[in-house]
Amino acid sequence: MEEIKRIGSPKDLENLRRRLKLKKRTDKPVISICVSTGCAALGSMKVLEAIKAELEKQGLAEAVNVKETGCLGFCEQGPRLSIHPKDICYFKVKPEDAQEIVSKTVVKGEVVERLLYKDPATGKVARRLDEIPFYRHQVRPLLANNERIDPKSIEDYIALGGYEALAKALFKMTPEDVIEEIKRANLRGRGGGGFPTGIKWETTRKAPGHVKYVIVNCDEGDPGAFMDRSLMEGNPHSVLEGLIIGGYAVGAGEGFVYVREEYPLAAENITNAIRQAEEYGLLGENILGSGFNFKVRVHRGAGAFVSGESSALMNAIEGCIGEPRPKYVHTAVKGVWGKPSCLNNVKTWANVPLIILKGAEWFRKIGTEGSSGTAIFSLVGKVNNTGLVEVPMGITLRDLIYKIGGGIKDGKKFKAVQTGGPSGGFIPEQYLDLPVDFDELYKVGSMMGSGGMVVMDEDTCMVDAARFFIDFLLEESCGKCIPCREGLRLLSRILNEICEGKGVEEDITIIEEIAETMRDASLCALGTTAANPVLTSLKYFRDEWDQHLKAKRCPAKACKALINYYIDPEKCQACQLCRRECPTGAIQGGVDQVHWIEQDKCVKCGSCYEACRFNAIVKISGEPIPPPPPKGTKPVRRRGGR
Amino acid sequence: MSSLQLKGLTTHGRKPVRLQGVAAIVNRIVEEYRYDKSMLIQVLLRLQKSFGWLPMEMLLEVSKQMEVPLSQVYQIATFYKAFSITPRGRHLIRVCMGTACKVRGSPNILDKIQRTLNIEREQTTPDGRFTLETINCAGCCALGPVVTVDGEYHGNVKTHNVEKILEQYR
Numbered sequence: 001m002e003e004i005k006r007i008g009s010p011k012d013l014e015n016l017r018r019r020l021k022l023k024k025r026t027d028k029p030v031i032s033i034c035v036s037t038g039c040a041a042l043g044s045m046k047v048l049e050a051i052k053a054e055l056e057k058q059g060l061a062e063a064v065n066v067k068e069t070g071c072l073g074f075c076e077q078g079p080r081l082s083i084h085p086k087d088i089c090y091f092k093v094k095p096e097d098a099q100e101i102v103s104k105t106v107v108k109g110e111v112v113e114r115l116l117y118k119d120p121a122t123g124k125v126a127r128r129l130d131e132i133p134f135y136r137h138q139v140r141p142l143l144a145n146n147e148r149i150d151p152k153s154i155e156d157y158i159a160l161g162g163y164e165a166l167a168k169a170l171f172k173m174t175p176e177d178v179i180e181e182i183k184r185a186n187l188r189g190r191g192g193g194g195f196p197t198g199i200k201w202e203t204t205r206k207a208p209g210h211v212k213y214v215i216v217n218c219d220e221g222d223p224g225a226f227m228d229r230s231l232m233e234g235n236p237h238s239v240l241e242g243l244i245i246g247g248y249a250v251g252a253g254e255g256f257v258y259v260r261e262e263y264p265l266a267a268e269n270i271t272n273a274i275r276q277a278e279e280y281g282l283l284g285e286n287i288l289g290s291g292f293n294f295k296v297r298v299h300r301g302a303g304a305f306v307s308g309e310s311s312a313l314m315n316a317i318e319g320c321i322g323e324p325r326p327k328y329v330h331t332a333v334k335g336v337w338g339k340p341s342c343l344n345n346v347k348t349w350a351n352v353p354l355i356i357l358k359g360a361e362w363f364r365k366i367g368t369e370g371s372s373g374t375a376i377f378s379l380v381g382k383v384n385n386t387g388l389v390e391v392p393m394g395i396t397l398r399d400l401i402y403k404i405g406g407g408i409k410d411g412k413k414f415k416a417v418q419t420g421g422p423s424g425g426f427i428p429e430q431y432l433d434l435p436v437d438f439d440e441l442y443k444v445g446s447m448m449g450s451g452g453m454v455v456m457d458e459d460t461c462m463v464d465a466a467r468f469f470i471d472f473l474l475e476e477s478c479g480k481c482i483p484c485r486e487g488l489r490l491l492s493r494i495l496n497e498i499c500e501g502k503g504v505e506e507d508i509t510i511i512e513e514i515a516e517t518m519r520d521a522s523l524c525a526l527g528t529t530a531a532n533p534v535l536t537s538l539k540y541f542r543d544e545w546d547q548h549l550k551a552k553r554c555p556a557k558a559c560k561a562l563i564n565y566y567i568d569p570e571k572c573q574a575c576q577l578c579r580r581e582c583p584t585g586a587i588q589g590g591v592d593q594v595h596w597i598e599q600d601k602c603v604k605c606g607s608c609y610e611a612c613r614f615n616a617i618v619k620i621s622g623e624p625i626p627p628p629p630p631k632g633t634k635p636v637r638r639r640g641g642r
Numbered sequence: 643m644s645s646l647q648l649k650g651l652t653t654h655g656r657k658p659v660r661l662q663g664v665a666a667i668v669n670r671i672v673e674e675y676r677y678d679k680s681m682l683i684q685v686l687l688r689l690q691k692s693f694g695w696l697p698m699e700m701l702l703e704v705s706k707q708m709e710v711p712l713s714q715v716y717q718i719a720t721f722y723k724a725f726s727i728t729p730r731g732r733h734l735i736r737v738c739m740g741t742a743c744k745v746r747g748s749p750n751i752l753d754k755i756q757r758t759l760n761i762e763r764e765q766t767t768p769d770g771r772f773t774l775e776t777i778n779c780a781g782c783c784a785l786g787p788v789v790t791v792d793g794e795y796h797g798n799v800k801t802h803n804v805e806k807i808l809e810q811y812r
Contacts, residue, residue, distance in 0.1 A: 037780075037781060037782055037795065038782050038784055038785060038797075040795065041782055041785055041788070041795030041796065041797045042785065042797055075782070075784030075785060076784050076785075078785075220781070221778065221779065222779065223739075223740030223741040223742070223743075223744075223778050223779040223783075224740055224741040224742040224779065224783050225779070225781075225783070226779075226781035226782065226783055229781045261687070261722075261723075261724045262777060262779070262780055262781060263781060264793065299683070299684065300683070300684060300687055301683075301722075302683050302686070302687055302718070302722030302723070302724040302725060303722050303723030303724040303725075303777075304721065304722050304723060305778065316683065317680065318680050319679050319680040319681060319682035319683055319710075319718075320714070320718070321717050321718055321721040321722070322721070322722070378783055378784075380741075380742035380783035380784055380786070381741070381742050381745050381746070381783075382745060382746075386742075386783065386784040387784050388784075418741065421741075452741070452783075454741045454742050454745065454783075456745055460745055465741075465745075468741070468744060469741075472739075472778060475778075476778070478721075581801075581802065583757050605750065605753050605754070605757070605801075606747075606750045606801070607750075607754070607801050607802075610750070610800065610801055610802070611802065
């Protein structure tokens with residue numbers, strides 16, 4: 001059976017699925033280990049090897065299936081390992097734990113307590129995923145399969161109902177039906193804009209010409225976002241299936257997948273998925289015997305943020321530099337090589353098979369009136385549970401950050417949450433009860449974006465954060481249109497001056513003028529939205545700006561030029577740790593002598609601040625530095641450290 | 643178009659690489675992509691990966707073999723961040739400067755690496771061991787600050803373990 005893989009009809013597909021399901025129903029335990037970029041960075045490959053070696057040693061290599069799967073989202077607690085059918089989930093697994101896991105859990109069915117997740121707030125341990133608060137409040141139609149699927153195996157995907165939606169679309173629906181279903185589901189573009197997908201498809205379908213294209217945009221350049229990466233790495237076939245259905249709906253014969261350079265594993269997995277789909281007759285000529293022909297090519301990006309913009313991405317596919325084009329005519333009508341091209345984000349495509357299979361009504365039931373379905377966010381920054389979360393649209397920011405995210409790290413105070421990447425804005429505490437969907441976030445000056453959600457605490461300076469985004473965009477602006485290129489340069493200069501304490505009050509007016517010009521006159525969304533972070537920061541955190549401008553003080557103590565480091569003689573234990581770390585030898589004092597910092601030599605690198613175990617080193621801003629203690633002052637001894 | 647004409651641009655005062663070899667290397671990859679002009683970026687990516695940087699001779703050869711103007715090849719090689727037209731060190735360090743890594747202290751990590759290696763961003767150590775670059779997001783935001791060396795990810799980096807990470811790469 002293995003040689004003839006090609007599936008000739010929907011019935012064949014159904015038979016294959018039944019066979020695969022039977023094969024998997026055997027009671028063999030399965031150990032699945034996350035090998036996506038996040039967990040791999042924490043050493044999951046070594047865990048995998050150790051588990052395999054241990055199974056070999058105990059003679060269980062044949063009796064247990066070891067599966068490499070994609071990301072489950074809880075990257076903070078990686079590497080993650082789960083054991084089925086009992087669904088026991090272990091976190092922070094090390095290679096040394098392999099022996100215990102195999103001999104206890106696999107052989108005897110006992111749980112290794114110390115590897116289970118323990119809720120830091122309540123101290124309760126969780127055996128299964130759904131017992132963990134991080135997962136309990138999530139709804140995961142898109143991400144759930146990441147745990148059960150080996151992304152390198154099409155059979156895993158088919159066994160779980162994969163390509164059923166494709167068969168349904170090809171044999172039971174006309175292209176118009178498919179578009180109508182997507183329209184009724186009110187699926188909106190998950191890349192951030194929120195444009196109704198069905199309408200976009202219809203435009204491409206109705207555009208004149210025989211040659212049309214569909215494109216997957218996996219150029220996820222927003223800093224602080226990795227949803228597309230996880231989907232592409234963990235479940236590439238779901239994206240591919242959506243793309244084929246889209247190709248059928250708009251009448252395209254060819255599709256492109258554009259993957260950014262920084263995601264090598266995502267590119268590898270989707271390339272592999274395409275090859276497998278071709279082998280199974282799910283791509284290529286006469287798909288499933290329906291007469292529909294479709295092929296897909298992968299294009300790797302080469303590292304340019306702006307090429308995530310639709311027209312710029314199409315330039316990149318043509319083999320040119322990724323500069324945006326004026327869009328007097330939509331790319332849906334005139335895109336790659338002047339042909340109608342329908343471009344959607346990874347998550348949008350992955351939603352398509354679900355809608356086709358389960359129906360528009362099912363999809364509309366999740367989420368809010370204006371924004372249906374779920375949204376995937378990467379919840380990162382200063383929050384306890386960082387990782388990928390999938391939630392129904394309309395959940396409040398507070399639930400996201402406190403219930404799922406587990407609150408702010410180290411018990412600090414929440415300051416702002418940044419959504420929408422460099423095009424979005426900062427949302428302050430007063431809007432924490434805002435329901436998250438496309439329209440609500442727009443009202444407070446931010447946007448949904450592709451789903452990056454960076455939480456900031458009291459240690460983050462909002463002026464500095466605004467400067468960070470402007471400097472980021474300055475580097476990434478392609479320079480084609482003047483408002484964006486020169487506007488960013490000016491903004492960057494002004495903001496850098498403010499952060500260095502050289503700002504004047506008139507700067508605010510100039511910033512607002514530049515922002516307005518950029519919004520009105522830039523060619524693409526990179527420029528028109530570039531000032532959003534600055535404007536929202538100004539709007540909600542004006543006091544902080546005033547402190548920088550008038551008192552030359554940084555309240556969050558983050559702007560290097562405005563702070564000084566100082567050692568509290570009361571707390572210093574004269575342990576020499578900071579002295580050893582200091583790169584410039586600025587720290588004076590010695591054994592049994594309270595240390596002090598020679599401010600002229602200090603480069604404010606923060607090494608001592610990180611090294612000190614007694615919280616003796618403090619940052620001060622906008623106030624005079626106390627004089628050093630008299631030479632030879634003995635430390636006030638205390639017990640224990642931080 | 644001879645390489646002499648473009649001398650100002652070509653060799654950067656360095657010795658030219660073996661021309662015979664370059665033509666062969668380029669040809670193998672260009673053949674694989676069937677001289678498809680839209681695959682220009684993919685061809686350059688492959689060359690960059692196997693060679694570490696894109697010498698002018700290589701760009702000329704790509705332009706000649708794929709029949710794309712040199713200006714376009716050069717434009718691509720300088721527009722995208724993945725390409726380098728100056729030699730890179732044996733190991734490529736990339737410090738993530740994305741928002742999530744930044745709020746978790748990546749500027750301090752970058753500072754520390756710069757001080758340890760005594761080079762600035764986009765520079766290579768005199769012994770050719772390391773090239774230091776920054777990227778705007780490695781997509782591992784949950785593990786910030788992230789540093790990648792030759793594509794290997796190091797998460798939750800602290801200033802005091804920077805040296806230990808770098809020591810692994812000779």
